[in-house]
Amino acid sequence: MPVRTPHFPDLLFGxxxxxxxxxxxxxxxxxxxxxxxxxxxxxxxEAIPGGALRFFDGDDLVALRWDFTMALAGVxxxxxxxxxxxxxxxxxxxxxxxxxxxxxxxxxxxxxxIQPEGESSEEADLELAKxxxxxxxxxxxxxxxxxxxxxxxxxxPLEAEGIFGDLAKEVVTALSxxxxxxxxxxxxxxxxxxxxxAHAEALLSELNGPGTLDALAASPYAELLHGERLHMERTxxxxxxxxxxxxxxxxxLAEVAGLDFYTGPTxxxxxxxxxxxxxxxxxxxxxxxxxxxxxxxxGFCVRLSRLLDLAETRPDLFELPQ
Amino acid sequence: MxxxxxxxxxxxxxxxxxxxxxLAGTPLALDxxxxxxxxxxxxxxxxxxxxxxxxxADLPRYVAAGVASLGIVGSDTLDEMDMDLLxxxxxxxxxxxxxxxxxxxxxxxxxxxxxxxxxxxxxxxATEAWLSREDLTAELVPLSSSAELAPLLGLAxxxxxxxxxxxxxxxxxxxxxxxxxxxxxRLVAARGAYLSEPSRIRPLAELLVKALVQG
Numbered sequence: 001m002p003v004r005t006p007h008f009p010d011l012l013f014g015x016x017x018x019x020x021x022x023x024x025x026x027x028x029x030x031x032x033x034x035x036x037x038x039x040x041x042x043x044x045x046e047a048i049p050g051g052a053l054r055f056f057d058g059d060d061l062v063a064l065r066w067d068f069t070m071a072l073a074g075v076x077x078x079x080x081x082x083x084x085x086x087x088x089x090x091x092x093x094x095x096x097x098x099x100x101x102x103x104x105x106x107x108x109x110x111x112x113x114i115q116p117e118g119e120s121s122e123e124a125d126l127e128l129a130k131x132x133x134x135x136x137x138x139x140x141x142x143x144x145x146x147x148x149x150x151x152x153x154x155x156x157p158l159e160a161e162g163i164f165g166d167l168a169k170e171v172v173t174a175l176s177x178x179x180x181x182x183x184x185x186x187x188x189x190x191x192x193x194x195x196x197x198a199h200a201e202a203l204l205s206e207l208n209g210p211g212t213l214d215a216l217a218a219s220p221y222a223e224l225l226h227g228e229r230l231h232m233e234r235t236x237x238x239x240x241x242x243x244x245x246x247x248x249x250x251x252x253l254a255e256v257a258g259l260d261f262y263t264g265p266t267x268x269x270x271x272x273x274x275x276x277x278x279x280x281x282x283x284x285x286x287x288x289x290x291x292x293x294x295x296x297x298x299g300f301c302v303r304l305s306r307l308l309d310l311a312e313t314r315p316d317l318f319e320l321p322q
Numbered sequence: 323m324x325x326x327x328x329x330x331x332x333x334x335x336x337x338x339x340x341x342x343x344x345l346a347g348t349p350l351a352l353d354x355x356x357x358x359x360x361x362x363x364x365x366x367x368x369x370x371x372x373x374x375x376x377x378x379a380d381l382p383r384y385v386a387a388g389v390a391s392l393g394i395v396g397s398d399t400l401d402e403m404d405m406d407l408l409x410x411x412x413x414x415x416x417x418x419x420x421x422x423x424x425x426x427x428x429x430x431x432x433x434x435x436x437x438x439x440x441x442x443x444x445x446x447x448a449t450e451a452w453l454s455r456e457d458l459t460a461e462l463v464p465l466s467s468s469a470e471l472a473p474l475l476g477l478a479x480x481x482x483x484x485x486x487x488x489x490x491x492x493x494x495x496x497x498x499x500x501x502x503x504x505x506x507x508r509l510v511a512a513r514g515a516y517l518s519e520p521s522r523i524r525p526l527a528e529l530l531v532k533a534l535v536q537g
Contacts, residue, residue, distance in 0.1 A: 177408055178410060179412075208520075270517060272518050
């Protein structure tokens with residue numbers, strides 16, 4: 001069994017100052033676009049997932065806040081008859097690490113764009129993408145890459161073939177590894193194996209600019225995914241002319257991280273050579289209906305702890321502080 | 323070597339012995355003088371690209387942490403370790419079976435019938451998955467090498483181990499009683515390096531696939 005030592009890093013002077021500066025600058029950016037801060041309690045007394053840090057407070061099992069989006073969704077669904085359209089947050093979340101080098105305490109800044117059911121979500125998605133495009137500049141990153149994906153590119157073909165549960169998870173894991181041969185192994189003997197393997201190969205064939213969308217034409221599900229393709233094309237047409245210098249936009253058809261949560265377009269921010277994404281987000285329209293509210297939502301989260309690590313290990317990726 | 327030297331992790335041992343000659347004459351051929359030494363970081367024919375020689379079980383860690391951008395490792399090792407890395411290709415070579423092996427004359431049914439089955443293995447995850455599929459329970463005896471000795475000396479009733487030609491099994495009077503899975507060499511990549519610098523990593527990955535699969 002792997003032995004994992006919990007990693008609780010202290011932030012010394014430089015990192016602490018950087019955290020404070022970045023948090024302030026990002027919250028100011030969000031505020032200037034109409035996002036108002038909500039600060040859910042650090043201690044949760046509700047249904048708690050396995051990855052949370054838990055302890056007993058007297059007889060009560062409580063957990064530390066493990067995710068802002070979930071915590072905020074609880075606050076909003078309980079206390080608001082109509083959704084506030086723009087919400088921002090900043091602070092720490094506490095999670096058991098999946099990889100040994102991940103810290104337990106993680107600092108994040110993020111935002112949520114919430115709408116009543118039936119309202120067009122395309123403008124909200126664009127608004128979030130534009131905001132995310134401004135983040136590298138605010139952080140002083142010399143260059144960055146924005147990956148655009150769409151959860152439905154994998155979800156819809158699986159649903160169309162009646163693949164759910166563990167088998168769907170295995171297919172998604174194989175795609176997450178970008179291993180079409182694993183998709184083939186997992187689906188060995190399934191009636192839709194040939195179609196889904198061809199689809200996986202189409203998704204994994206390119207990782208590049210707007211031309212990447214053409215790879216979808218080779219998929220047996222090209223027609224099923226026509227709407228998603230048009231949506232991505234429209235988004236690209238809107239974003240490419242206003243792309244800031246030193247930010248590259250790539251289409252990543254095989255983006256499946258968080259597929260059990262995301263329902264629509266997804267965005268991930270990378271820096272060249274960074275080992276982990278620095279910000280991530282997308283549309284998650286099933287979250288609020290699950291809490292009894294007919295609202296749609298999308299948002300993103302900037303992972304400040306990863307940025308602090310990157311600033312220590314790869315200072316060459318950042319502009320010198322003014 | 324500079325800080326930006328791109329590192330590829332190669333396994334030592336059986337897989338490495340098969341792999342390194344396949345790269346001779348390619349841009350990723352290893353420096354023969356360095357190979358003869360005890361150095362574990364070997365320059366290649368391409369400046370700025372070096373190879374790390376690592377034990378198979380350690381290799382995925384180096385790649386998952388992004389120390390090495392690419393690596394080659396057996397799928398049996400990958401399946402045992404829950405590492406967040408990309409698996410870009412099945413390279414086909416180093417093919418072997420993960421098998422349940424017992425002394426000659428001991429059948430699968432005899433093993434199934436044992437009230438307390440003891441299996442020695444260095445593949446506990448794959449063994450547990452097979453036991454679960456077969457609706458069996460067993461005591462797992464973790465070993466890291468020379469598993470063939472375990473049934474002979476009474477440490478276990480059978481072993482779960484990799485079998486390529488079956489020569490080592492025969493030499494110890496053991497036979498395969500069930501095949502649990504198959505393994506072959508896989509090209510793996512660090513998620514971060516591959517997704518954030520595809521123009522740097524993909525050409526090398528393609529070069530490796532060309533040399534090792536098509537070459």
